[in-house]
Amino acid sequence: MNLNPTDIIEKAYLYWAGSGDGDFNVTLNSTAITPDRTFAYSRFFDTVEFTYFSAFKDITTLVQSTGNGTYTLSDLDISAFEELHLQRRTNFAGWAIIIIYKNDNLPLNQINIYDGLEGVPDELAITLDNLNVIDNLNSKVGFLAWEGDTLLATEEFRINGDLLSNTLNPSTNVFNGTNSFTGNTTLYNMDLDVYDIQDYIAIGDTSAKISLTSFQDFVMINTVVTKLNSQLPDATVTIDAVNKACDSRTIVVNYTVANLNCTGPLPAETPISIYINGQLIEITETTAAIPVDGYATGQVTLVLPDSVPDTFEILFVVDDKGDGTGVVYEMVETNNTFSVSETLGTSPTFNPLANLVSCNEGFTQATFDFSAYETSVKTDPENSVGFYESLEDAMNGSNPIFNTHNYTANVTPKEIFVRIDNENCYATTSFLLTSRNCPPTVYNYISANNDTRNDTFTIAGLQNIFLDYKVEIYNRWGKLVWTGNQNTANWDGYIKEGLGTKNAPDGTYFYILYLNDPDYPEPMSGYLYLVH
Template identity: 55%
Template sequence: MLLKPKLHYFFHLLILMIFCSASGQDVSLYRQFNGRYDFTFVGNTLNPLENSYQPVPTILTSSSATLALTPSDVIESAYLYWAGCGTGDFNVKLNNVDIVPDRTFSIIQTSSNLPHFSAFSDVTSLVQSTGNGTYTLSDLDLTSLITRYYGNRTNFAGWALIVVYKNNALPLNQLNIYDGLQGVPNEINILLDNLNVIDNQDAKIGFLAWEGDENIRVSENLFINSALIGNPPLNPANNAFNGTNSSTNSSVLYNMDLDIYNVENNIRIGDTEATIRLTSGQDFVMINAIVTKFNSQLPDATVTFGNYSLDCNVREIPIEYSVNNFNATNPLPANTSISVYANGILVGTNVTPAILQIGDSVTLTQTITIPAEIPNAFTLQIVVDEIGAVTELFENNNSDAIIINLLVSPPFNHLPTLETCNLGLNPVYFDFSDYEDAVKTRPSQIVTFHENASDAALGINSITNTTNYYTAQLPKVIFVRIEDQNCFSVTSVLLQTKNCPPIVYNAVSANGDSMNDTFHIEGLYDIFVNFKLYVYNRWGKEVWSGDNATPEWDGFIKDGIGSKQAPDGTYFYILYLNDPDYPKPLNGYLYLNH
């Protein structure tokens, strides 16, 4: 006897699927949201009929679905998944915008050795800009594969949007998105971790699954924490994945499921994980994504910089900051970690000293040392709960940063010793007014001169007369203070005299007119106190000698009989200064007339 076509397909599929197994990627946590969040599914199949009942193999290349949030719902994130038979079509369009995947998944039905695929793309910006309305996925073309997969009755394609939205009227929830690609039969177990359940009211779980068949319900059960769940009449407890959409109450989402279950009675306050178990004695079901939403009250650690103080040339900085738990619904535990960074280098750690209740804040102080390799201008950042030990309402607001410029003494030019000629018994005056500009490296610097280092450091008792400065103490150190708007430097300059070469006036007219009456050498007496001077006539005979205790030569022959005048003419002198700066004698001619 001949079977009717659809029964023939059914039993053909049954034979293929009973011993079917699959390999893929384990479903695991992808993203977590903490706050006033909820989610919805939007999507559609590309199968015009359930594949078990298609009289001929057929598939579409596009389909549409509608997003209809309330006016107060604000789209936070939107994720597009698309899937089908084959190794993958990874160039599709959503509302005529080209989409390529951020991630891909693959699975092989090992009994038939046929691959299937899924792809993921973050389309948040597109959905946020579009908002409510019709979404059309197109260019998903698996036409060439349908005949091959039709024999196995796993010819399918479809797409879905998981839309996460925020609404201030919602309670505080923790929303987790898990994804991967795991296939059944006969049984899979998926651990949903990173939960923080404080209230099971309105707790729900959503599934994005592929290739479920309405009329294949052999041991097809869904368990949450060992409890069998269902959502009749749309999802009977013995037929969890049957081509339905809980968001639209549709039962013609052929070979894919967008199902949401209330699990208030299946999750307990305090749970940090849940176990999903799916059994299927026949139907080849692929789990692509799971979304959980549980009421969750959490702390929200933030940190804000307060005061800090800087001292010149000091790399130890006392800082003040506040750790807050303002926008929170639960206390922040004591010993929550605090990390301090300078240009990304860890320079300090701390912990909160006590529990911070909702709305509380604690101000902490500590001194950090900036390593020498950090430049004077750097970014100082404080991070609270960096290691993520505390699950928070918001995980992206845990740091604060400021730019710090260390105070350093201003640079300056080194000043040479200022020397002037020794005037013997006469006072000596110094002009160092041009050193004000000479010491500067920037025009804005302020320069003052001081007689001692203490006054220079304090910036008091500055020298006002720098053009004609007199001091009886020589050599003398003058201290120079260079200031900028933050710091100062102190350098010094040495004032000293030197024995300048004497000036010889070599014309002597010893006629008593008070002009050039003696052999005058300027800068000699009382300066070169050990000098010796000798005068010789043209035949080399010494006619006179003298030293610091002898008057200048007046033209008379020393040790002559009576007051014998030297005759007019040219004479020769030798001057021994007996000074270390002038080791060689000075000599020359002088001219005498009466």
């Protein structure tokens, strides 16, 4: 191999063939080779079966790393069938490498490779599809054939009915053991030939028919290669995102149509068919031509029929009119689909939650325990539950309340929002935290000796809760000795009203507590004992 430094190898394909059932373990430059694909052909002569084989291997990586130099194939053994085939003079073995290379100085070409193993005992016709001839200048067709002989006059190679020939290959003896690349005329049992066909195809052709005849000699065609100055797109499609709303059968699909690894633009209005579980739902199309190596994004809104289950498959097929056929000839016709499995979201159900009431701790502050609501709100034990102080936090799933056992609401009433999540959706509910003024607790013993213990008349659950309360204290003879409210300190044993200012004597006193609260219309009363 002797490529120019600017030639970049894109693909390299090894073919080997021979008489018999096949040898599929060969060596190329000390590398063991086993085929990616194999071909077989057989024919009978006087009731005796003669078999032939061919094999294919993609050796692109090997050739790219080896580069220019000598390639040697070894260990190709047909000896077990040599004696049989010698009877018909069809004992042979051979190999060839077909290389596709790129050079930016070359015109834009379309290379098609067709392979198989077909015999030409009399006549063989092959239709070459997937062509797109936009310029027939310098178009060529070549073939790899086996078991040809020289000095025959009954062989022809035609394209679209026109007879082909060149300097090495007479029009009546095309399978004559020649190599058009090296000029070799003694290749023996093998042909590597290339023909100019620019005069035999027309701009706009999408296929060509080649026909081969060999009425005197047995010939097999292994590979046909066409080179056309041509442009073909290659449309592919991907589903980028499927946006679904819970409890809705409307979905919005974002998708991308690309035109990569190709030689021509993808036309505008290329159809895109959309299937749900194999059922055609809608057909859309590209809005503008997509250049080589370009792409275009799109969005489509689909309303799923009621017959579609909650879990379904979305299939996008580009270049599909909805019946499995397309309108664009492409480089590759088998990469036009993309599918994803999706599940519609249904919001979780939940149990209603009762409002909670707790004692006012002052200025409507109260403490609550709603930890049990994490379980009681769920109808499905697999769901997850979170508590939040605002609906916005609940919808975003942010800033959850962690202390549900001993939660302090600084001001009541306060609404607590609950988010219930299943695998796909969420629902929200709420409950109200309110406080009430619980009955105060009277501590009726005063030891007014400034030892910091029981120095004043204390009523727990009163201050900052019953904001309009009034306390009156009387001595045993019914004389009012002290009056207090929200704005006064607790009674510390001093008489300040009606009797001057002095220490009240030790003894029993009586109090009347007016809460001035609708829940407590009657005053509370009782006795207290004072000592110094």
